[in-house]
Amino acid sequence: MLSSVHMTQSIQAYTGDRLAQARALAGLTDEALRVRAITAARDKAFEDLWALTLAYLSSDTSAGVKLSPHTLRAYRKGVEVLLEHASGNAWNLLHPGRREPGLYVAALTASGLKPATVMARVAAAGALYRALRWAGATDADPFADVKRPKDRTKGVVKNPPYRAEFVQAMLAEADVREAALLLLLTHAGLRIAEALAVEWVHVNLPGRRLLVAHGKGDKARIVPLSGRLREALEALRAVSSGRDGFVLPWRAYSSAYERLQMLALRCGREHEFRGFHAGRKYAGTQLYAAVKDFTRVAGFLGHEQVDTTRRYVEVPEDDLADAVEAFR
Known part of the structure; x- marks a missing residue:
């Protein structure tokens, strides 16, 4: 003390x-x-x-x-x-x-x-x-009323989801560890901190489920595992030393970033690599295209507010075309 x-x-x-x-x-x-x-x-x-x-x-x-x-x-x-x-x-x-x-x-x-x-x-x-x-050093709260700039450009426009062609090219070149990381982002929609924290005890391959034990705000959630992600995890488990401990070998954000960056370089698509969040947006966009329900996508991504999810999902400009076609 x-x-x-x-x-x-x-x-x-x-x-x-x-x-x-x-x-x-x-x-x-x-x-x-x-x-x-x-x-x-x-x-x-x-x-x-x-x-x-x-x-x-x-x-x-x-x-x-x-x-x-x-x-x-x-x-x-x-x-x-x-x-x-x-x-x-x-x-x-x-x-x-x-x-x-x-x-x-x-x-x-x-x-x-x-x-x-x-x-x-x-x-x-x-x-x-x-x-x-x-600490009792001051009563000042100088930033309480300060005006903050507003960004009029949607986040999904500034940093859109990865394109399917890029994801498939990366997976075609990836080793088992890289594939598992990439799919935890692009299929399970995990944040990078969540992906690096996944342990084998959290993975239920027969049940096709994954427990995110400590999501943002320390909130847990269950996410479904796609067939391709299950295959990747099975392949990774086959070469892992045991069935306990962390699924991925990287503990640091920077190490995982460098690994995917090098993978993109091997694919000749390094100019398309934009970090981890675009992969999470890819997952959210794919799910929304399938279910057309922002509330369900919010639960999948671990968002408290659906408005946050709307900033993650890229909706096609002609998304309403079929819906209005039969208007009378």
Whole structure:
């Protein structure tokens, strides 16, 4: 446990898992934590402020320690960008000027960032200020009313689903591990974190079902397995060392990304590879074409809101042509 004697030491000196780090800060007396946060804000000390934000996110939010690495990377980058701006524009972090947050958002937009990236930066800034309030360092909530840019382009247009020709070309060239990963994305509709976390105990090949034990928000769901995905998993199990443990050999997002990127290169289609999410959209689009029901697709993808699912599914422009043909 930390004490006030150690207040001059860097927060990041305390390593270990995220919960242990959160306890190290949350376990301080109110005054010690407040002084530590005020000092970090005064010095605009990135590592200390990020550790404070991480402790808050880990201990005082609904997602807690199960926040995804992707979300944490986005928050960390956002805190770093805000501090760079604050240093360059003489911000007092604990008492920012009333117009400063709006100018920050305007500067992000003027730099050429896409609206979604600006929104992510603002979300990270909001998380930092929630952490500072959690620590008792300030009452400021400068981003509560700031106007955020709106992206008028649908996500499915900016990053559409993969085309069937691309997926089939990748599968034709893939080894058993690559095929299993690709099909978990494009047939089961899993997020990459969900795919990498699948264990053999979650796979029910006879029942044609897969348990996503820890989806986004730590929600579990059952997804059906296509015939081709079952074949891929059976082939992978045949060459695996055992029937326990993780299905896929990669634990890091970057390792899986590089593997599929190299697969696309072997296919001569590296220019078509756009990461993992386009595969998930491919699954959602295929399912919607079959069932014509956004609610069922939302359950399949693990979305709480059907409006989110609508942004994943590419609907043909002439989707209503047959329906209106017989109008009188």
